Amino acid sequence: MILTPSTNGFKNVVAWTNLGTLYLSEGNATLAHEAFKTSQSLDPAYVQCWIGQALIAETIGSEETMDLFRHTTELATHMESSIGYAHWVCKTLLDTELDKKSDLYRFNIVQMNALPAAMVAVGKYAGMC
Structure with missing residues (x-):
């Protein structure tokens, strides 16, 4: 069943x-x-x-993947959310084919302060280990 x-x-x-x-x-x-x-x-x-x-x-x-992982880092410090969000931030920053002027990029990376937020999420998790 x-x-x-x-x-x-x-x-x-x-x-x-x-x-x-x-x-x-x-x-x-x-x-x-x-x-x-x-x-x-x-x-x-x-x-x-x-x-x-x-x-x-x-x-x-x-396209909502990074935003969902970002949301999880705001709820709590958790290994999967910290690593997931940092992964998607790095993947997005390193994507040479991505339009860096697109609304999605500007929201996910610029407006949401993705790099500092990912660093804080991973730092919080690393501090718990």
Whole structure:
């Protein structure tokens, strides 16, 4: 039986996040998204469900990937969010084919102070190790 958000009425953010992780690891981004979305509705500050959404965005090639990882770094200090955000900042800065004058670039890198924000996120994580 496949669990979906409509299958059970349980309200456990960790269980829904773990279910999303399981679905994502099995390659089912649609069910993973639904499980993470349920987690987010139960506890919008639970960083792991947002990391799951960022990993889905990364998997499907969404333009929102970096913004989702940035959001996770604002919620909490977590290895996956820190590394994920720093990775996307570096990838974007090093992309020679990217239009550096595009609205997406200006928002993600310039307006959101991506380089200092990524440095702070990785620094916080490194300080915890």
